Amino acid sequence: DQQVKQNSPSLSVQEGRISILNCDYTNSMFDYFLWYKKYPAEGPTFLISISSIKDKNEDGRFTVFLNKSAKHLSLHIVPSQPGDSAVYFCAARDSGGGADGLTFGKGTHLIIQP
Amino acid sequence: KAGVTQTPRYLIKTRGQQVTLSCSPISGHRSVSWYQQTPGQGLQFLFEYFSETQRNKGNFPGRFSGRQFSNSRSEMNVSTLELGDSALYLCASLLQPNTEAFFGQGTRLTVV
Numbered sequence: 393d394q395q396v397k398q399n400s401p402s403l404s405v406q407e408g409r410i411s412i413l414n415c416d417y418t419n420s421m422f423d424y425f426l427w428y429k430k431y432p433a434e435g436p437t438f439l440i441s442i443s444s445i446k447d448k449n450e451d452g453r454f455t456v457f458l459n460k461s462a463k464h465l466s467l468h469i470v471p472s473q474p475g476d477s478a479v480y481f482c483a484a485r486d487s488g489g490g491a492d493g494l495t496f497g498k499g500t501h502l503i504i505q506p
Numbered sequence: 507k508a509g510v511t512q513t514p515r516y517l518i519k520t521r522g523q524q525v526t527l528s529c530s531p532i533s534g535h536r537s538v539s540w541y542q543q544t545p546g547q548g549l550q551f552l553f554e555y556f557s558e559t560q561r562n563k564g565n566f567p568g569r570f571s572g573r574q575f576s577n578s579r580s581e582m583n584v585s586t587l588e589l590g591d592s593a594l595y596l597c598a599s600l601l602q603p604n605t606e607a608f609f610g611q612g613t614r615l616t617v618v
């Protein structure tokens with residue numbers, strides 16, 4: 393049973409526009425959420441995180457929104473740039489002693505069109 | 507500062523053999539966790555170490571084991587390799603548990 397779901401396997405966005413990547417989770421014990429970006433044959437690169445006590449966190453072009461009641465989070469990238477083309481993973485953690493480390497979604501492949 | 511270093515980058519092994527992968531975390535980081543990435547299952551948690559102690563373990567068979575040394579470097583071992591163990595093995599470095607995880611480039615293991 394997938395506890396973290398990224399329902400869009402791929403997303404195509406025009407350069408300069410906003411990219412919105414979505415993530416849903418089912419485990420109400422998750423209290424910390426992270427987004428990673430991954431290029432082929434490389435490890436994931438940490439982008440931004442958010443604690444469940446917040447509903448928004450911003451870092452430069454990246455903003456993460458958390459809706460706890462809907463168990464949904466999203467990553468906004470504004471403006472989108474060609475170098476943003478990569479696979480984006482949403483990850484969640486139960487910091488209160490959950491035994492499973494980070495739980496990852498299957499990823500969304502973001503393609504930025506020139 | 508130096509990032510997370512995983513060695514080797516690529517490895518080819520035969521079924522039934524065993525393999526040891528190495529990870530050096532970011533200087534000052536004391537926690538290391540390991541993940542397996544496969545096309546079908548995505549990224550799955552293997553185990554986490556902090557101060558030489560295994561804190562958590564994912565849902566993997568006992569053939570998968572690991573350890574952490576006093577300098578925070580970690581190794582993971584897979585014994586009696588199976589074809590299905592072919593994957594990208596990723597090590598993550600954390601300052602301490604429950605902080606941001608920074609990943610290495612991974613070790614690509616192919617079992618033939």
